[in-house]
Amino acid sequence: MSSAMKVAVFGLGSMGFGMAESLIRAGHTTYGFDPIPDQCDRLVTVGGVSANLEHIGAELDAAVLVVLNAAQTESVLFGDDRKSGLVPTLKAGTVVLSCATVPPDFAKAMAARCAEYEVHYLDSPISGGSIKAREGALSIMASGTTDAFNAAHPILEATSEKVFILGDAAGAGSAMKAVNQMLAGVHIAAMAEAMTFGITQGVEPETFVDVITQCAGNSWMLENRAPHIVAGDYTPHSSINIWPKDLGIVLAAAKSSGFSAPITETALAQFVEAADNGLGLEDDAAVAKVYASKAGVQLPGVT
Amino acid sequence: MSSAMKVAVFGLGSMGFGMAESLIRAGHTTYGFDPIPDQCDRLVTVGGVSANLEHIGAELDAAVLVVLNAAQTESVLFGDDRKSGLVPTLKAGTVVLSCATVPPDFAKAMAARCAEYEVHYLDSPISGGSIKAREGALSIMASGTTDAFNAAHPILEATSEKVFILGDAAGAGSAMKAVNQMLAGVHIAAMAEAMTFGITQGVEPETFVDVITQCAGNSWMLENRAPHIVAGDYTPHSSINIWPKDLGIVLAAAKSSGFSAPITETALAQFVEAADNGLGLEDDAAVAKVYASKAGVQLPGVT
Numbered sequence: 046m047s048s049a050m051k052v053a054v055f056g057l058g059s060m061g062f063g064m065a066e067s068l069i070r071a072g073h074t075t076y077g078f079d080p081i082p083d084q085c086d087r088l089v090t091v092g093g094v095s096a097n098l099e100h101i102g103a104e105l106d107a108a109v110l111v112v113l114n115a116a117q118t119e120s121v122l123f124g125d126d127r128k129s130g131l132v133p134t135l136k137a138g139t140v141v142l143s144c145a146t147v148p149p150d151f152a153k154a155m156a157a158r159c160a161e162y163e164v165h166y167l168d169s170p171i172s173g174g175s176i177k178a179r180e181g182a183l184s185i186m187a188s189g190t191t192d193a194f195n196a197a198h199p200i201l202e203a204t205s206e207k208v209f210i211l212g213d214a215a216g217a218g219s220a221m222k223a224v225n226q227m228l229a230g231v232h233i234a235a236m237a238e239a240m241t242f243g244i245t246q247g248v249e250p251e252t253f254v255d256v257i258t259q260c261a262g263n264s265w266m267l268e269n270r271a272p273h274i275v276a277g278d279y280t281p282h283s284s285i286n287i288w289p290k291d292l293g294i295v296l297a298a299a300k301s302s303g304f305s306a307p308i309t310e311t312a313l314a315q316f317v318e319a320a321d322n323g324l325g326l327e328d329d330a331a332v333a334k335v336y337a338s339k340a341g342v343q344l345p346g347v348t
Numbered sequence: 349m350s351s352a353m354k355v356a357v358f359g360l361g362s363m364g365f366g367m368a369e370s371l372i373r374a375g376h377t378t379y380g381f382d383p384i385p386d387q388c389d390r391l392v393t394v395g396g397v398s399a400n401l402e403h404i405g406a407e408l409d410a411a412v413l414v415v416l417n418a419a420q421t422e423s424v425l426f427g428d429d430r431k432s433g434l435v436p437t438l439k440a441g442t443v444v445l446s447c448a449t450v451p452p453d454f455a456k457a458m459a460a461r462c463a464e465y466e467v468h469y470l471d472s473p474i475s476g477g478s479i480k481a482r483e484g485a486l487s488i489m490a491s492g493t494t495d496a497f498n499a500a501h502p503i504l505e506a507t508s509e510k511v512f513i514l515g516d517a518a519g520a521g522s523a524m525k526a527v528n529q530m531l532a533g534v535h536i537a538a539m540a541e542a543m544t545f546g547i548t549q550g551v552e553p554e555t556f557v558d559v560i561t562q563c564a565g566n567s568w569m570l571e572n573r574a575p576h577i578v579a580g581d582y583t584p585h586s587s588i589n590i591w592p593k594d595l596g597i598v599l600a601a602a603k604s605s606g607f608s609a610p611i612t613e614t615a616l617a618q619f620v621e622a623a624d625n626g627l628g629l630e631d632d633a634a635v636a637k638v639y640a641s642k643a644g645v646q647l648p649g650v651t
Contacts, residue, residue, distance in 0.1 A: 149549060172563050184563055209559045212550075220549035221559055228542045228565030231611070235534045238611050239527050242598070245605035246452055246523035247515075256512045256524055260475050260487055262531030264567035295545070302548035304643045308534070308541050311614040340607045 049073050050106040050199055053098070055121045055131075057084035059282075060144070060171065061111030063178025064204045066091055068109075070181065071203035076101060102134025107200050108141045111171075114290060115147040122155060137163035140196035144171045144185075146226060146291050148298055149216040156189065156215035165193035168215035169201075170222035174269075174282060182206035186225070188217035223298055226291040227309050232266035233288075234312040237333035240274060244342045250275045273330040277346015285332065286325040288316035352376050353409040353502055356401070358424045358434075360387035362585075363447070363474065364414030366481025367507045369394055371412075373484065374506035379404060405437025410503050411444045414474075417593060418450040425458060440466035443499035447474045447488075449529060449594050451601055452519040459492065459518035468496035471518035472504075473525035477572075477585060485509040489528070491520035526601055529594040530612050535569035536591075537615040540636035543577060547645045553578045576633040580649015588635060589628040591619035 050073045054065040057079035068075045069092040076096045077088035089095050108131060110118050122141065124130030132141070141159055143152065143166065156166035167189040177183050181204050187194070188211040194201075201208050211217040239262070243253045254271045257263055273279065292313040299306045315332050322338075324331045337344045352375045357368040360382035371378045372395040379399045380391035392398050411434060413421050425444065427433030435444070444462055446455065446469065459469035470492040480486050484507050490497070491514040504511050514520040542565070546556045557574045560566055576582065595616040602609045618635050625641075627634045640647045 174564075186559065186563075207562060209562075211555065211559075217550060220546070220551050221555070223549065224542050224546040224551055224556065225560060225563050225565040227545060228538060228560065228567070228570070231538045231542075232535070232565070232567060235531060235538070235611050238609055239531045239534075242530060242602055242605075242607050242609055242612075243523070243527040245607045246526060246601060247520060248523050248527055252514065252524070253527065256489065256514075257528060257531065259510060259512075260489075260528050261477075261568050261572070262528040262535070264531070264535060264570075265564050267531070267567075269564070298549060299545055302545075302643070304545055304548045305639075306541055306545055307614050307617070308538050308611060309545075311610050314610070336608075340605070 052107045054109045056112040059175035060178045067181035067204045111144045115151045140165040142167045142169045149219040152215040152219040167193040167197045168218035186218045186221040188212040227295045231312040232264040234315045236267040241336035270330040279327040279331045281328045285319045355410045357412045359415040362478035363481045370484030370507045414447045418454045443468040445470045445472045452522040455518040455522040470496040470500045471521035489521045489524040491515040530598045533595045534615040535567040537618045539570040544639035573633040582630040582634045584631045588622045
């Protein structure tokens with residue numbers, strides 16, 4: 046095992062909390078920060094350390110950002126006034142692991158600003174869901190300097206099963222994450238479209254899952270999400286609201302490269318419609334409700 | 349092993365020829381019919397039996413139709429004049445296995461017309477590709493009467509690895525196949541969209557395959573087709589031209605059920621554009637060429 050580090054985790058949602066638990070398990074001194082005080086208290090009950098952020102910046106070896114988006118990432122790193130924030134308080138050689146899904150250009154910009162403080166920035170979006178976060182078994186799509194990888198090594202070791210090393214500069218990790226989210230989002234919406242279409246043709250949702258998961262129409266997302274529809278359980282593992290954000294990042298990057306992504310645009314429209322229908326906080330499989338309601342078909346457990 | 353049957357296979361393309369080979373290997377007397385005489389001769393060289401169709405109808409235990417579409421299926425079964433054709437020449441109790449992708453309502457209609465001649469009809473679309481056809485390892489999405497399943501049993505055993513029993517009447521098999529093709533077609537086009545988008549963001553096609561196949565963006569089709577793009581090899585395993593046909597069947601069935609399938613429509617538009625650009629006979633992974641050409645990016649091995 047690597048020697049123990051002092052690590053601050055920012056954002057204690059299901060992903061961040063799970064990663065913090067994995068860091069504690071690996072023996073690292075782990076501080077947790079979240080706008081919801083209860084989440085911080087909860088982390089202390091499982092071995093996290095309580096601290097005032099203003100006092101510990103200079104002691105940290107690493108900061109792991111598992112916040113929602115680019116705006117929150119920038120706010121933690123440099124403050125809302127773009128001058129204060131975490132980074133100016135860190136000692137030289139500290140590494141920032143930025144795990145949110147952000148535009149590739151944003152990752153490049155953050156890395157450059159961290160470098161001004163001799164702080165390493167690892168562009169390191171994550172994939173795998175909350176269960177794998179808790180198990181320390183995430184996939185991480187990482188790019189950054191050798192120094193950033195070296196400094197981040199114990200953190201990657203504690204939190205991930207697979208690290209894809211995608212390049213020696215920030216941006217490449219986020220580019221790969223954008224590609225992955227593009228497919229993941231399209232596959233969820235396509236699953237919903239196909240399952241509800243199947244119902245109109247007499248194919249029961251349970252039969253759909255049994256057969257398609259063994260056939261050429263299968264996808265990782267179908268295997269993972271279609272059972273939520275069969276169970277009628279829309280407890281959010283990953284919510285509808287994630288997709289307007291992530292597919293928005295994809296389409297903004299596409300647009301600035303002159304790339305047209307019509308299937309992604311069409312999938313995005315389904316998630317936006319779901320959010321507009323008040324489903325934003327439900328599991329993303331609830332995009333099937335938009336299709337079902339339009340087609341006048343019944344989903345299991347939905348009244 | 350089941351006792352040997354006399355079986356005629358109609359349509360000796362890559363799927364039908366492979367199924368015929370599997371039937372020969374299982375010890376069945378196998379006649380092959382195809383508009384291309386060379387294909388019939390080729391089957392004889394691997395153990396098929398040459399025959400005049402007009403003389404053997406009454407001797408057959410089973411007919412397996414692996415033709416392109418509903419029109420060809422109907423033409424073989426009942427002739428172009430809707431009165432002649434194979435079925436009137438068959439003895440009572442013979443089973444027809446209809447393997448083409450056809451509309452569910454068409455399958456129901458064919459089963460009813462076969463029943464007038466006491467001929468069993470198994471709605472039995474296939475999935476798995478030409479290699480699995482040759483290995484006798486297809487997946488078959490089957491529905492039909494118990495008599496139809498019983499009569500077809502030795503054929504299913506010789507040609508498939510998995511038989512999904514989807515109901516006691518024709519139509520259910522074709523409905524499930526439509527659902528599968530909907531997803532398969534969308535996933536191929538989405539893979540092409542994501543891979544070319546990735547190129548605009550600096551993600552190399554080879555890296556795309558390495559990473560995404562291990563992440564949440566994976567699909568069966570991505571794993572199967574994306575390597576064709578990396579290799580720059582568009583030898584058709586399954587051609588672009590399949591998709592306007594199969595997604596057309598899906599969308600016609602959707603329309604007649606009042607179901608709106610916007611993602612499928614958008615994927616179909618990409619295949620239609622590929623066909624319009626002269627790519628119809630290339631492997632369906634060539635839909636990526638449409639994206640690449642619009643975005644001005646280079647695919648491996650494409651000049």
